[in-house]
Amino acid sequence: xxxxxxxxxxxxxxxxxxxxxxxxxxxxxxxxxxxxxxxxxxxxxxxxxxxxxxxxxxxxxxxxxxxxxxxxxxxxxxxxxxxxxxxxxxxxxxxxxxxxxxxxxxxxxxxxxxxxxxxxxxxxxxxxxxxxxxxxxxxxxxxxxxxxxxxxxxxxxxxxxxxxxxxxxxxxxxxxxxxxxxxxxxxxxxxxxxxxxxxxxxxxxxxxxxxxxxxxxxxxxxxxxxxxxxxxxxxxxxxxxxxxxxxxxxxxxxxxxxxxxxxxxxxxxxxxxxxxxxxx
Numbered sequence: 316x317x318x319x320x321x322x323x324x325x326x327x328x329x330x331x332x333x334x335x336x337x338x339x340x341x342x343x344x345x346x347x348x349x350x351x352x353x354x355x356x357x358x359x360x361x362x363x364x365x366x367x368x369x370x371x372x373x374x375x376x377x378x379x380x381x382x383x384x385x386x387x388x389x390x391x392x393x394x395x396x397x398x399x400x401x402x403x404x405x406x407x408x409x410x411x412x413x414x415x416x417x418x419x420x421x422x423x424x425x426x427x428x429x430x431x432x433x434x435x436x437x438x439x440x441x442x443x444x445x446x447x448x449x450x451x452x453x454x455x456x457x458x459x460x461x462x463x464x465x466x467x468x469x470x471x472x473x474x475x476x477x478x479x480x481x482x483x484x485x486x487x488x489x490x491x492x493x494x495x496x497x498x499x500x501x502x503x504x505x506x507x508x509x510x511x512x513x514x515x516x517x518x519x520x521x522x523x524x525x526x527x528x529x530x531x532x533x534x535x536x537x538x539x540x541x542x543x544x545x546x547x548x549x550x551x552x553x554x555x556x557x558x559x560x561x562x563x564x565x566x567x568x569x570x571x572x573x574x575x576x577x578x579x580x581x582x583x584x585x586x587x588x589x590x591x592x593x594x595x
Contacts, residue, residue: 345382348372348374348378348382349382349385349386351372351374352368352372352379352382352383352386353386353391353392353403353407355368355371355372356392356402356403361402361403362395362398362400362401362402363400363401363402364398364399364400364401365379365380365383365399365401368383368401383401386404387401387404389406390404390405390406390409391403391404391406391407392404393405411546411587420441420443420452420543420551420552420582420586421441421452421453423582423585423586424441424453424543424552424554424582425453427578427581427582428441428453428455428554428578429455430578431554431556431574431575431578432455432457434574435556435570435571435574436457436458436459437457437459437462437463437556437557437558437562437563437571438454438455438456438457438462438463438464438465438556438557438558439454439455439554439555439556440453440454440455440465440478440554440555440557441453441454441552441553441554441555442476442478442479442482442540442552442553442555443482443551443552443553444473444479444482444483444486444490444550444552445470446493447472447473447474447493447494447497448470448471448472448473448479449470449471449472449473449476449478449479449482449553450468450469450470451465451466451467451468451469451470451478452467452552453467454466454467454469457558459558459562461559461562462558462559463536463538463557463558463559465557471532472500472502472532473494474494474495474499474507474513475499475502475506475507475528475531475532476528476531476532476538476540476555477526477527477528477538477539477540477553477555477557478526478540478552478553478554478555479494479553480516480517480520480526480528480540481520481525481526481540481541481542481553481555482542482550482552482553483517484517484518484520484521484526484542485521485542485544485550486550491514491517495510495513499513502531502532502533503530503531503532503533503534505529505530505531506531506532507531523572524541524542524576525539525540525541525572525573525575525576526539526540526541527539527568527572528540528557529560530560535559535560535561536557536558536559536560537557537558537559537560537562537563537564537568538555538556538557538558538563539555539556539557539563539568539571539572539575540553540554540555540556540575541553541554541572541575541576541578541579541580542579543579543582543583543586544583544586544588545583545586545587545588546586546587546588546589548588551586552582553579554575554578554579554582555575556571556572556574556575558571
């Protein structure tokens with residue numbers, strides 16, 4: 316009888332599994348280090364040398380050097396040939412542009428506008444400037460039986476609407492001059508129809524950081540609005556609260572103005588604005 320000896324082969328599955336886990340762990344750690352390097356670049360520390368960045372992060376300089384070299388290939392950082400220090404590269408701006416381009420103003424503002432509507436119980440709207448007019452791109456009517464009725468797409472002359480004045484107060488002078496040159500037509504007894512009166516109102520708006528409209532386009536309608544900024548420091552819209560003048564007066568008007576300003580600030584921050592309000 317022939318006896319065949321069973322050959323015992325070593326089980327490599329456990330060794331391979333352990334090696335894979337170690338490799339994955341090293342990769343994860345490397346990615347974490349890469350993020351740490353990127354987030355080390357701040358307004359206060361916009362440039363770093365390899366050695367000082369290594370000390371700051373507690374990493375060996377060879378690790379930091381390899382990470383920076385890889386990031387430089389991807390244009391996430393760039394090296395100053397004179398100082399040998401690194402700063403953020405144009406690749407970061409391209410990534411930021413993609414992200415910011417996806418942040419639709421209406422989409423970002425929607426949940427915050429709903430909160431404002433609930434808090435004030437008045438009509439809340441989101442407006443943008445289109446030439447010399449204001450256009451509503453979002454509109455939440457008040458739950459009260461007597462309310463301001465507008466609607467998405469509704470247009471109003473910028474100089475006599477709360478949203479328009481909020482945006483014009485922080486717009487370049489040529490934009491303001493264009494509105495004035497188009498004519499300050501009188502719609503109600505309180506419409507601002509002179510250049511001086513209009514510019515003084517914009518000055519007050521800049522100081523308060525919100526505008527007030529006392530029936531300047533529609534009798535018996537009061538409204539207040541605050542501007543929205545994007546990450547580049549441009550005014551891109553305004554949040555407005557509107558209602559009948561008998562209800563939006565005195566302390567109620569001031570509370571709605573402050574609420575609009577807080578909402579506009581929250582939207583601005585989500586759009587990437589670093590300072591709200593910006594320095595003017």
